[in-house]
Amino acid sequence: xxxxxxxxxxxxxxxxxxxxKQSAMTxxxxxxxxxxxxxxxLLQAVKANDVxxxxxxxxxxxxxxxxxxxxxxxxxxLILAAWYGHLEIVQQLLAVQADPDLxxxxxxxxxxxxxxxxxxxxxxxxxxxxxxxxxxxxxxxxTALIKAAYSGHxxxxxxxxxxxxxxxxxxxxxxxxxxxxxxxxxxxxLQVLLQAGAETNVQDGYGITPLIHAAARGDSxxxxxxxxxGACAGLLDVEGKTARHYAESNGxxxxxxxxxxxxxxxxxxxxxxxxxxxxxxxxVMTPRIAGGPATSVAPTxxxxxxxxxxxxxxxxxxxxxxxxxxxxxxxxxxxLGxxxxxxGPRSGLAVxxxxxxxxxxxxxxxxxxxxxxxxxxxQKLCNLVTLLEQDTSFADHVYPKFSC
Numbered sequence: 001x002x003x004x005x006x007x008x009x010x011x012x013x014x015x016x017x018x019x020x021k022q023s024a025m026t027x028x029x030x031x032x033x034x035x036x037x038x039x040x041x042l043l044q045a046v047k048a049n050d051v052x053x054x055x056x057x058x059x060x061x062x063x064x065x066x067x068x069x070x071x072x073x074x075x076x077x078l079i080l081a082a083w084y085g086h087l088e089i090v091q092q093l094l095a096v097q098a099d100p101d102l103x104x105x106x107x108x109x110x111x112x113x114x115x116x117x118x119x120x121x122x123x124x125x126x127x128x129x130x131x132x133x134x135x136x137x138x139x140x141x142x143t144a145l146i147k148a149a150y151s152g153h154x155x156x157x158x159x160x161x162x163x164x165x166x167x168x169x170x171x172x173x174x175x176x177x178x179x180x181x182x183x184x185x186x187x188x189x190l191q192v193l194l195q196a197g198a199e200t201n202v203q204d205g206y207g208i209t210p211l212i213h214a215a216a217r218g219d220s221x222x223x224x225x226x227x228x229x230g231a232c233a234g235l236l237d238v239e240g241k242t243a244r245h246y247a248e249s250n251g252x253x254x255x256x257x258x259x260x261x262x263x264x265x266x267x268x269x270x271x272x273x274x275x276x277x278x279x280x281x282x283x284v285m286t287p288r289i290a291g292g293p294a295t296s297v298a299p300t301x302x303x304x305x306x307x308x309x310x311x312x313x314x315x316x317x318x319x320x321x322x323x324x325x326x327x328x329x330x331x332x333x334x335x336l337g338x339x340x341x342x343x344g345p346r347s348g349l350a351v352x353x354x355x356x357x358x359x360x361x362x363x364x365x366x367x368x369x370x371x372x373x374x375x376x377x378x379q380k381l382c383n384l385v386t387l388l389e390q391d392t393s394f395a396d397h398v399y400p401k402f403s404c
Contacts, residue, residue, distance in 0.1 A: 038057070038062045038065075038066060039066060039069055039071075041053070041057070042057060042062070042063070042066050042077055043071065043077065043080065045057070045089075046077045046080045046081050046084075046086065047080060047084065047391070049084065049086045049088075049089065051086075051088045051089060051092075054089050054092050054093075055092065058092055058095075058096060063096050064096045064097075067093060067096045067097065067098040067099075068098060068102060070102065070104070073104055073392075073393075074103060074104030074105040074106075075104050075391050075392050076098070076102045076104075076110075077089075077098065078094070078098045078099070078100065078102070078110045079102065079104055079108070079109070079110045079113055079391075079392055080391050080392070081093060081110075081122075082110035082111070082113045082114040082117075082119065082122050083113040083114070083117060083391060083392045085117060085119040085122060087119075087121050087122055087125070090110075090126075094125065094126075094129045100129045100131035101131060101132050101135070103135070103138075106137050106138060106139050106392070106393065107135075107136070107138030108135075108137045108392060109131065109132065109135050110122075110126055110131065111123060111126045111127070111131045111132070111133070111135070111144045112135065112137060112142075112143070112144045112147055114144075114156075115144035115147045115148040115153065115156050115160065116147040116148065116150070117151075118148070118151060119156075120153070120155050120159060123144070123148075123156050123159050123160065127159065127160075127163045133145075133160055133163045133164055133165045134164075134165055134169060136169070136171070139397060140171050140172055140173075140396060140397045141170075141171040141172035141173075142171045142396060143165065143166070143171075144156075144160055144165065145157060145160045145161065145165040145166070145167070145169065145177045146169065146171055146175070146176070146177045146180065147396055148160060148177070148189070149178070149180045149181045149186065149193060150177075150180040150184070150396055151186075151396075152181070152186035152188070152189050153189065154188035154189040154191070154192050157177065157189050157192045157193060158192050161192070161193075161196045167193060167196045167197060167198045167199075168199045170202065173204060173205050173318035173399070174202070174203065174204035174205045174318070175204055175318075175399070176198065176199070176202050176210075177189075177193055177198065178190070178193045178194070178198040178199070178202070178210050179204065179208075179209075179210045179213065180400070181193055181210075182210035182213045182214045182219070182222050182226065183210070183213040183217075183400035184400060185214075185217060185222065187221055187222065190222060190225060191225065194225060194226070194228075194229045198229075200226050200229050200231040200232075201230070201231060201232050201235060203237070205318050206237055206238050206315070206316040206317070206318070207236060207237035207239075208237050208315045208316065209231065209232075209237075209243070210231065211223065211226045211231040211232075211233065211235070211243045212235075212237060212241075212242070212243045212246055213315060213400060214226060214243075215243035215244070215246050215247040215252065215255050215259065216243075216246035216250060216314060216315050218247070218250060218252040218255065220252075220254060220258075223243070223247075223258060224258065227258070227259075227262055233259045233262040234262075234263055237315070237316070238316075239316075241313070242259075243259055244256055244259040244260060244263065245313065246313050246314075246315065247259060249312055249313040314401075315400070317399040317400055317401060318399050
């Protein structure tokens with residue numbers, strides 16, 4: 001209990017510091033203008049991994065002047081370089097004292113982006129530059145460690161833990177790094193977190209533990225590893241079910257045997273199991289996702305000889321985060337000209353027209369308009385498109401789901 005209270009206190013303090021920093025950064029990047037061509041050139045060079053161009057900006061002094069410039073979504077050059085994995089550019093930016101703790105509009109600093117994408121060398125470089133290791137974003141509450149575990153980047157998890165990351169930090173819906181590693185079957189990340197002393201019995205908003213997720217998925221490795229490090233096989237979720245019930249419902253008999261033996265060996269686990277069975281004597285409530293309808297079925301567990309089959313059960317998971325009343329897209333958006341685009345990274349803005357867009361052709365469309373005015377307008381529109389790109393937006397709020 002003392003350890004839990006201390007962890008919650010640290011988490012609260014870190015959250016307050018992050019919110020204060022986010023407020024300050026919003027004021028910073030909310031006042032930028034579109035008139036400085038150097039800003040546009042820097043963003044394009046960073047996204048295209050144009051090391052020579054960035055070096056040229058450094059020689060002219062522009063890189064030092066713009067090292068902490070943020071576009072309208074709060075993405076600084078360092079945040080963009082960390083997202084795309086451009087190590088040399090990150091090193092150049094850190095050499096001119098770019099701030100590693102600037103936050104974009106989602107509350108993510110550069111280290112969160114690098115950790116999510118699995119860029120180990122970038123994470124290590126940012127840590128060497130004294131980047132804050134535990135900065136929960138303002139959308140989901142995930143820290144760099146949680147994002148790395150979510151994506152299964154075990155080496156990144158290890159580097160963050162060595163730098164003092166809080167292994168038991170919870171996001172806004174109660175998930176720790178260990179919960180995500182167990183939920184998605186990231187075995188190497190799971191081992192790293194367990195060896196770092198991660199709490200195995202943390203329950204999310206529905207009472208689901210990492211062990212329940214591993215058992216429901218049929219991950220024997222995850223179940224055995226969690227049990228070895230002290231996971232309680234008899235913990236109940238909000239509907240009175242244990243990990244064994246989920247494994248049995250889904251036909252994972254070897255896991256059922258292992259969990260049953262644990263319950264028999266441990267009096268505490270056995271008492272939880274007995275409480276769960278008492279709740280199941282009247283009805284078995286099939287878990288539903290995000291408030292879906294519950295279904296009552298006969299109170300039977302799998303028994304092949306008797307022909308009884310319990311409907312397949314899946315753990316309940318927290319709802320997706322919503323913004324302005326609308327669900328957030330479950331698919332990460334690929335930035336314009338990004339590294340994941342079909343044709344790879346692009347320098348500048350691509351034009352899909354069949355003929356080049358020049359001042360002369362624009363004048364034709366404008367029926368003889370002034371060429372200088374059309375050129376100026378086109379340039380301003382290109383600047384606006386580039387600066388308003390939400391480069392580091394990603395859907396890391398997605399919670400584990402299991403097929404029914």
